[in-house]
Amino acid sequence: MVSELVVFLGPTLSRAEAAGILDATYLPPAEQGSVVRAVRQYSPRALVLIDGSFGRVPAVRHKEVLWALAKGIPVFGAASMGALRAAELSAFGMQGYGFIYRWYSMTPLADDDEVAVAMSPPELGTAPLSEALINIRLTLRRAMHAGIVTADERCKLETLARDTHFVERSYPRLLADARSTFSEASAVALDRLADWLPSGALDRKREDAIGLLTKLARGSGFVGKPLNAPPFRLTEAWAYDLDAAGLWSDDIKLILSDEGS
Structure with a gap:
């Protein structure tokens, strides 16, 4: 399956409202392995990270974002987990958007807790259950x-x-x-x-998410190969992460062949 855009979205903005702004494939909040699965399944033109899961599952790894960037797939982030990862990975080509992204970029020791909220399970729509x-x-x-x-x-x-x-x-x-x-x-x-x-x-989380989706809907956010994206380097930790995410038996050979190993 091919999708122009894949968006990881949860409690920050309802899927119905997001779909009214930007035509995309919407997936639940990203966790460990989500980026790799999305790239393998949808071959997207770009990835958009707004929400992510943590605590009950491992959070989406920096390494898989770097892997997507190295494959030439632009990755955008805003509002919540997306703002965090974009602030951490902007030097490597991930593109951040919005107030919260800028605040994290200027506040290196800011707590992840600033954007954390409780949410209902994906089966119930990942609705917010607390306030950021x-x-x-x-x-x-x-x-x-x-x-x-x-x-x-x-x-x-x-x-x-x-x-x-x-x-x-x-x-x-x-x-x-x-x-x-x-x-x-x-x-x-x-x-x-x-x-x-x-x-x-x-x-503000909602405002930033709407702002990024609106920007992408207008076609003003896309670039070619992500700027500053370094060549991807396979590591033992990366292999462990794939295994922990249940991707080893299904996709590891394809992923390794992609990287020329």
Whole structure:
């Protein structure tokens, strides 16, 4: 099967909305082996990494992105796991897009946790079940500038959000924790924030994903062979990763023959 574009998408943006922007083959969030499988199955003109899985499965490996780049396949990233990998691999030809990608590129020690969210399984649509820390922090900054909370209250709310495990982060949880720990003097501000959030909250991950898909739909993102993509070098660790992803028996001979081994 041949597909112009393959997009790894999950909780950041619904597949229906994404498909309305860009005609592509949409796959669940990438994990270890996903890039290799997609290239072997779809022979895509380009790959787009937005969401990725981790924790319950190994995350998509840097090495398989490098392998795709070395084969001349442009790889784009934005919003979530895609922004992370693009920031890490931009020197090798992966192309990043959006605010979150730029922020990770300029903040080498930033936590992966900033974009992590809980999500439902692929069978249930990989819907988001929590809120990303980076969205919460940007929303609180906006609330401060709008006079909803003070600078001190914003800092305390950010600390509460950061100290909450990513699977439990949400605005209702944040407000409940704040009400139980802040002084009574902040009660009015928290009520203001609760009333403001439905219209004022930012979702930067979603905005970045829409921006990248729109750019690609307009045909303004494609290049030829990825810039700076180095020749791919086979390693023992790469072979172990393929084996762990269940690709050894099916594809390893083809992959090795592709690389001239």
